[in-house]
Amino acid sequence: MYICINCGAECKELFRRYCPSVLKILRCEKCGLLADKYIEYDPVIVFVDLILIEKPAYRHLLYNSNFKSYWKLVIILWLAESFRAWFSCEISKTELSASQTDLIYNNALQDYCNFYSVLLHTAFAFAAFICTVILVTELKWFIIGEKPYKYSVRDLSCALIVGGCGKLLGFLGIVWRHIASGPYYLLIQGYTVLCLFTAYSVVCKSGKGGSLIGLIAGFLLYSYICTSIPKLHLNIPNITLT
Known part of the structure; x- marks a missing residue:
């Protein structure tokens, strides 16, 4: 159909x-x-x-459409966002090494900037976002007592993947050296949020308010993972037993 x-x-x-x-x-x-x-x-x-x-x-x-390669989009998004985060981390590490102000923080940052650690961290953030949005949406349908006729968890997952493709603009930031913060990155985040709102509203047949309810928990958890967990990791000093 x-x-x-x-x-x-x-x-x-x-x-x-x-x-x-x-x-x-x-x-x-x-x-x-x-x-x-x-x-x-x-x-x-x-x-x-x-x-x-x-x-x-x-x-x-x-x-x-006959488009089925959503798993390829997931891999591209995962690698793109991981590379952007890793590149940003490398720049921060270089600036901190040049200042030599905090040796313990510098060592922790070097451990966190391992590319494989960044890959795992980004995968965890993406998975947490998608799972949270799905759980909140299912809870919303349970409270309301009625789902849209075309709604399915698979379609919602695909919509979140497509909506998240706005993050691919971060590749341009690597070329232009605008990586971690500032107006450029805020524009990318804002554009990605708009894409996610549109994709979510298409699958869930909801307006702006309904889409906000479904996505806000995912946004908050994703932001927490992307900001607080790295800081927590960097605040734990390396302890070597002798």
């Missing part, structure tokens, strides 16, 4: 093919618009509309 990319209503079919080179896109019975105009569009146009955070493009990708 497909959905209309304009209103989200169910559609039994999106087009009819009269011959190998001729097909006709059907109209949605509910809103009267073309059920999925992106069928005739080049994938590049769909990609541009995803960047522009267009809800119809998200509906097309999540429900009407």
Whole structure:
């Protein structure tokens, strides 16, 4: 079963093919618009509309397309964010080594900046975010007592993966040397949040308030893991038994 990319209503079919080179896109019975105009569009146009955070493009990708490589997106996001965090950590380590103000903190930072440690930390943060959003959403449906007709945990997981792709802009920060903080990184975070809001609202059929309720716990936990846990690690000095 497909959905209309304009209103989200169910559609039994999106087009009819009269011959190998001729097909006709059907109209949605509910809103009267073309059920999925992106069928005739080049994938590049769909990609541009995803960047522009267009809800119809998200509906097309999540429900009407044949895209199945979400696991590849997970790996790309994981490696990209890990590399950005590791590069930022290396810059901080270099600046601290140049100052030589706190030897214990410097040694702890060197341990934390191990690339494999950053990989594990980033994977834990991503997994905690997705699991928290799913749990809060399921709790919301349990309290309300009704789920959207097209909702599933798998679709929500895929939507969160697609929405999180805004973090790939962090690669540009590595080129421009704007890594850890400042207006550039805040813009990336803000854009990623907007993408996640849009993807979540498409799957859960919720407005801004409902999407905020579903995502805010995940945002808070993700921020805690990304900030507090590294600081806790750096505050533990290395103890060597002699």
